[in-house]
Amino acid sequence: MYPARPRARELGLRLGSLPPGPHNAITDVAGVRVGHLTLVEGEGALRPGRGPVRTGVTVIVPHPGNLFREKVIAVAYVINGFGKATGLAQVEEMGTLETPIALTNTLNVGIVWDALVSWMLDTNPDIGIAPVGTVNPVVGECNDGFLNDIQGRHVRPEHVFAALRQARGGPVPEGAVGAGTGMSAFGFKGGIGTASRVLPQAAGGATVGVLVLANFGRRDQLRIDGVPVGRLLGDREAGPDHQDGSVIVVLATDAPLSCRQLRRVLRRTTHGLARTGSIAASGSGDFAIGFSTCRGQGERGLPDEAILNHFFLAAVEATEEAVINALFTAPTVVGRDGNVRYGLPVERVLQFMQRYGRMGG
Amino acid sequence: MYPARPRARELGLRLGSLPPGPHNAITDVAGVRVGHLTLVEGEGALRPGRGPVRTGVTVIVPHPGNLFREKVIAVAYVINGFGKATGLAQVEEMGTLETPIALTNTLNVGIVWDALVSWMLDTNPDIGIAPVGTVNPVVGECNDGFLNDIQGRHVRPEHVFAALRQARGGPVPEGAVGAGTGMSAFGFKGGIGTASRVLPQAAGGATVGVLVLANFGRRDQLRIDGVPVGRLLGDREAGPDHQDGSVIVVLATDAPLSCRQLRRVLRRTTHGLARTGSIAASGSGDFAIGFSTCRGQGERGLPDEAILNHFFLAAVEATEEAVINALFTAPTVVGRDGNVRYGLPVERVLQFMQRYGRMGG
Amino acid sequence: MYPARPRARELGLRLGSLPPGPHNAITDVAGVRVGHLTLVEGEGALRPGRGPVRTGVTVIVPHPGNLFREKVIAVAYVINGFGKATGLAQVEEMGTLETPIALTNTLNVGIVWDALVSWMLDTNPDIGIAPVGTVNPVVGECNDGFLNDIQGRHVRPEHVFAALRQARGGPVPEGAVGAGTGMSAFGFKGGIGTASRVLPQAAGGATVGVLVLANFGRRDQLRIDGVPVGRLLGDREAGPDHQDGSVIVVLATDAPLSCRQLRRVLRRTTHGLARTGSIAASGSGDFAIGFSTCRGQGERGLPDEAILNHFFLAAVEATEEAVINALFTAPTVVGRDGNVRYGLPVERVLQFMQRYGRMGG
């Protein structure tokens, strides 16, 4: 609904040192697909339950098979637990993910959870009937109430199904799309962002992909590649002070990491967020979920732990760039009560990046 | 719907050494109320989505005020994370509970979550509209699919509202009631159980109350006050082998514990479960949630850490007795496909308890 | 120095349902060796720094090779953190153990830690010289100050070396030996105990062995196979009230578990302790360390998670029996200031076990 603007790398930014994959997206991890369903309806005064609607749902599907039968190795990590993500305890205990990951607005978690159950039952009609166990839906969320009628819980099961049906590999729509439709970051319009990194062949050549739902950060703390862009921009085009926000980080890799190793990698997404200016504010629900698409023999690890440093750096860089991509691609959005979140003023940002020696490097 | 049978203590059992409160229930903690809504419909062959229905919802309400405005100090602890409980990360991070705790069947978590949001919005219409934040529903679950059409997700929002409206203090219905309607434990009928302990005046005289949703345990591992009742009973009246099950433990106290102290207390519910024979089986979602009703000044702790030993013992004993109460009170229930969970054969159990020196002590 | 008395199983007790290994000891896990060095000197009034001495050191060596070069998969779990065990953070992070585990008295941890460094340097003279990293000594402890001049820190490096040199497989000396020399449990003499369990062939036939340094528990809480022996014995032969104590649990297995799986197993030692009456008292440092001797290909896991239930039960039962063995084997010891810890009155205990139907089962 909202046209995406160019990504950071298209405009010449080079964050970090590792090369991205072909799409610089989480879908560079083979088999991973992403689907969005965007809801934009109405404008003007908030009438709870009726609109205006600026929200949606985004799904990340680890592989094209029957995920309940062929679970993937997965871990979760809570950076700051002010959030309502579901399913993480079982992911941690069993080390597996058995549903797509769905992202949406905070108050919609219950309905999306229920929709995931319906979706899974559709292809696995024996779920919950002994000896087959139940299913563990993983849902992440951020608060889009500044632009969206969040109380209305406008994401319905059919929207989740639609997002799942249209999930695909390749380039990933970013910005004000899917779950990101109504989100804000650093006082600007935020939303969906993604990036990837490819490890050196000497380190195994694996791919690490990250997708974020970015809805966090205070304007004056924004940093892009180390440049204090937030302070430099000042208050121009700032809406009312952003609440504490939240961020969901989804990390995928094709490497055969054990849960312990994968959790070590996943924890480094914290460092990536910190590079953009995050202090993991008190009211910010910062959650990370990671999975490996490498299947077939249960959990097993890389024998050389030192190789993980490459994964760490990849996780840091891909997380940083995914957040910056969300900011670059999301345009200005007007929401409920005429609330406006301005898109990051990219022209001026590029001037700052130039002035501070970050372009053409 | 299913009449409860006598509780363990009424039949002469004396588990542990500390005295129970007046109702030997979680409601002995002043202000705590419990509500059940029981759903029993149909019989015969399972027709997913239609029944038979043997399920329900149970709510635990920490105090009669506006919980969103007057949150209570709370903590969570995952004994074994194979489960879908929601809201625990935020409870851990912020140390507060801001909704009633709802218990239900596994696949119904999403709908019950959504119903809690509606319930909270009803009295707090500003939730999610800045500067007011969103709300964190806490839902626990076990799998009642052996007796119930679990895929049908028969607990609807109106059932949750009804349970909340009829929540009350005093004696708590136990056994095959509310969320416990379709649950099994140690190969027998399980469900809701509760118990409490009062600390010595010299230790402050606080009350510790526990309520469990008991749906765990293999028959041959059942122990009652140390007597290996499961082995002694053998296979008589056993249904097909029980799946790994789950248990949710809710602990309440009126003492001013800090989150750190309350979590220390809460972890001891593990020891209470172990006394009944639990090994926290791999597929058992064993979750504990604790709260303190002592309000008004934020988090603060008991200055004397050694006093916690009294709380530890109270938590162990009340958890043990709550599980045993669930077994004693729940009658035989026939569910979907004619599946039968027999009530614990209390007469024979009492004979064993007599023979092994546990009665009239 | 103190002759061990018969073990529980030799006297007819049958704890749990799984069969023990040939020695019913942690050494049933192939390659695991145990060494003790016992220090008993002087009697009469405590003269800090001079004695009387009732202490020692116990070492558990995972395999006969160069452990620094061939690390074993390992995890740690803190049941109650009032203790000074060292090395656990690195075990958790890296998932490996690279030194023998040493157990001793609380104030001796520093010296024993340093001795382990010296021991490791002896066979690995490149430790700490780049590119070789440093080494992570794992030391566990309990407080033996009721009987021992604990301030004297009488365990010296040469004692640690002696224990390491005489470490061996086969039957393990128990009771008032090595680190257990001065320990108390449930108001009686405690110390070293061990036990093992062999899994069914259908579950892979692995061995789980446990060794405990038992120094915890209040007399009235002692339970043996569910019989409330502590209450039945009353105060006869009780010394002054036991402090909160501590317990260190070391678990070994030969199965190829991932760190995640091994930690799941290790956590169940809590349930084993609970069966003996533990409430993990506030001042009790209850730590568990687990390792797998299965080497050669880094971390990898059992593909079938459900098989873990067998390991869980084995961990529960072996832990329970190890504690009971410590109590059965440890004789009465007179220590500093004439303090006496009586050995468990085994004759009377056996009468209770008989009366309560636990013998000849």
Added chain:
Amino acid sequence: MYPARPRARELGLRLGSLPPGPHNAITDVAGVRVGHLTLVEGEGALRPGRGPVRTGVTVIVPHPGNLFREKVIAVAYVINGFGKATGLAQVEEMGTLETPIALTNTLNVGIVWDALVSWMLDTNPDIGIAPVGTVNPVVGECNDGFLNDIQGRHVRPEHVFAALRQARGGPVPEGAVGAGTGMSAFGFKGGIGTASRVLPQAAGGATVGVLVLANFGRRDQLRIDGVPVGRLLGDREAGPDHQDGSVIVVLATDAPLSCRQLRRVLRRTTHGLARTGSIAASGSGDFAIGFSTCRGQGERGLPDEAILNHFFLAAVEATEEAVINALFTAPTVVGRDGNVRYGLPVERVLQFMQRYGRMGG
């Protein structure tokens, strides 16, 4: 022994936005004292056990009273657990610190631990003699083996006592001093650094102080106030590739935070490290310890959780500046085998900072 060079702020750098305290040091938290003992002996070829010696010990003393009797509220947080810090489990469980914190080289942990016991016994001769419990020494470490004869464990008890005796408030010596004598960071000479932040009066006006033992980071990842100084400097004056290193962060505040709140603050030191370029490398033992000097009534918390955001920002900024101070103040040091760690080329760095718009802001 090695003269410190000017601190970052003295040279015009302004990291972050909150104002520092009077000394811009952890000692700005009233009552906190720091003591160093520096050992520099010999040069030339490494002769293990004999030298050359480039090491030491640093102690942080929370208040001038009897710390064992008047413990302070404390927490610990493991950022990356490849390290040998001791005492953290008890700090976490009990929420208190009862000894000074000592920092030293990795292999010296045992001896320093033992020295802390002796020191504590000296003023508390009843430690370990019932009913008085034992004591929990907290020791942190990094590996200084590139410059120092680390196998020699040259820090002896008398060195620890000397550091404790000369601990004082006010300005804190930084750089190649105490435990920092032989440390490296980002391929340059590292060591001790400190900084502080004062919160706005509207947020309570508390002080947050940080001291780091900085021994981590790869040169090309170094960032100072966002400027990629490491890349810009290139390989000039680089020694051999730095090993993964480690960092210990000690955080102090005078605010009455509960353990839960203090841990939330402490976790944000991760973000501060990330700002300097840390990715928490696999072999880097990154540990944080925090305490509150606010005593007298046990654990209690700030009633307004949102105020914590100020503490979060303070923790991030003070950690970042403490690391940069370590780099700025530490001069070039020549150690064993003629190994050289060059001091950060401050002149050139300042030119970069100027060129990238970070000076005179």
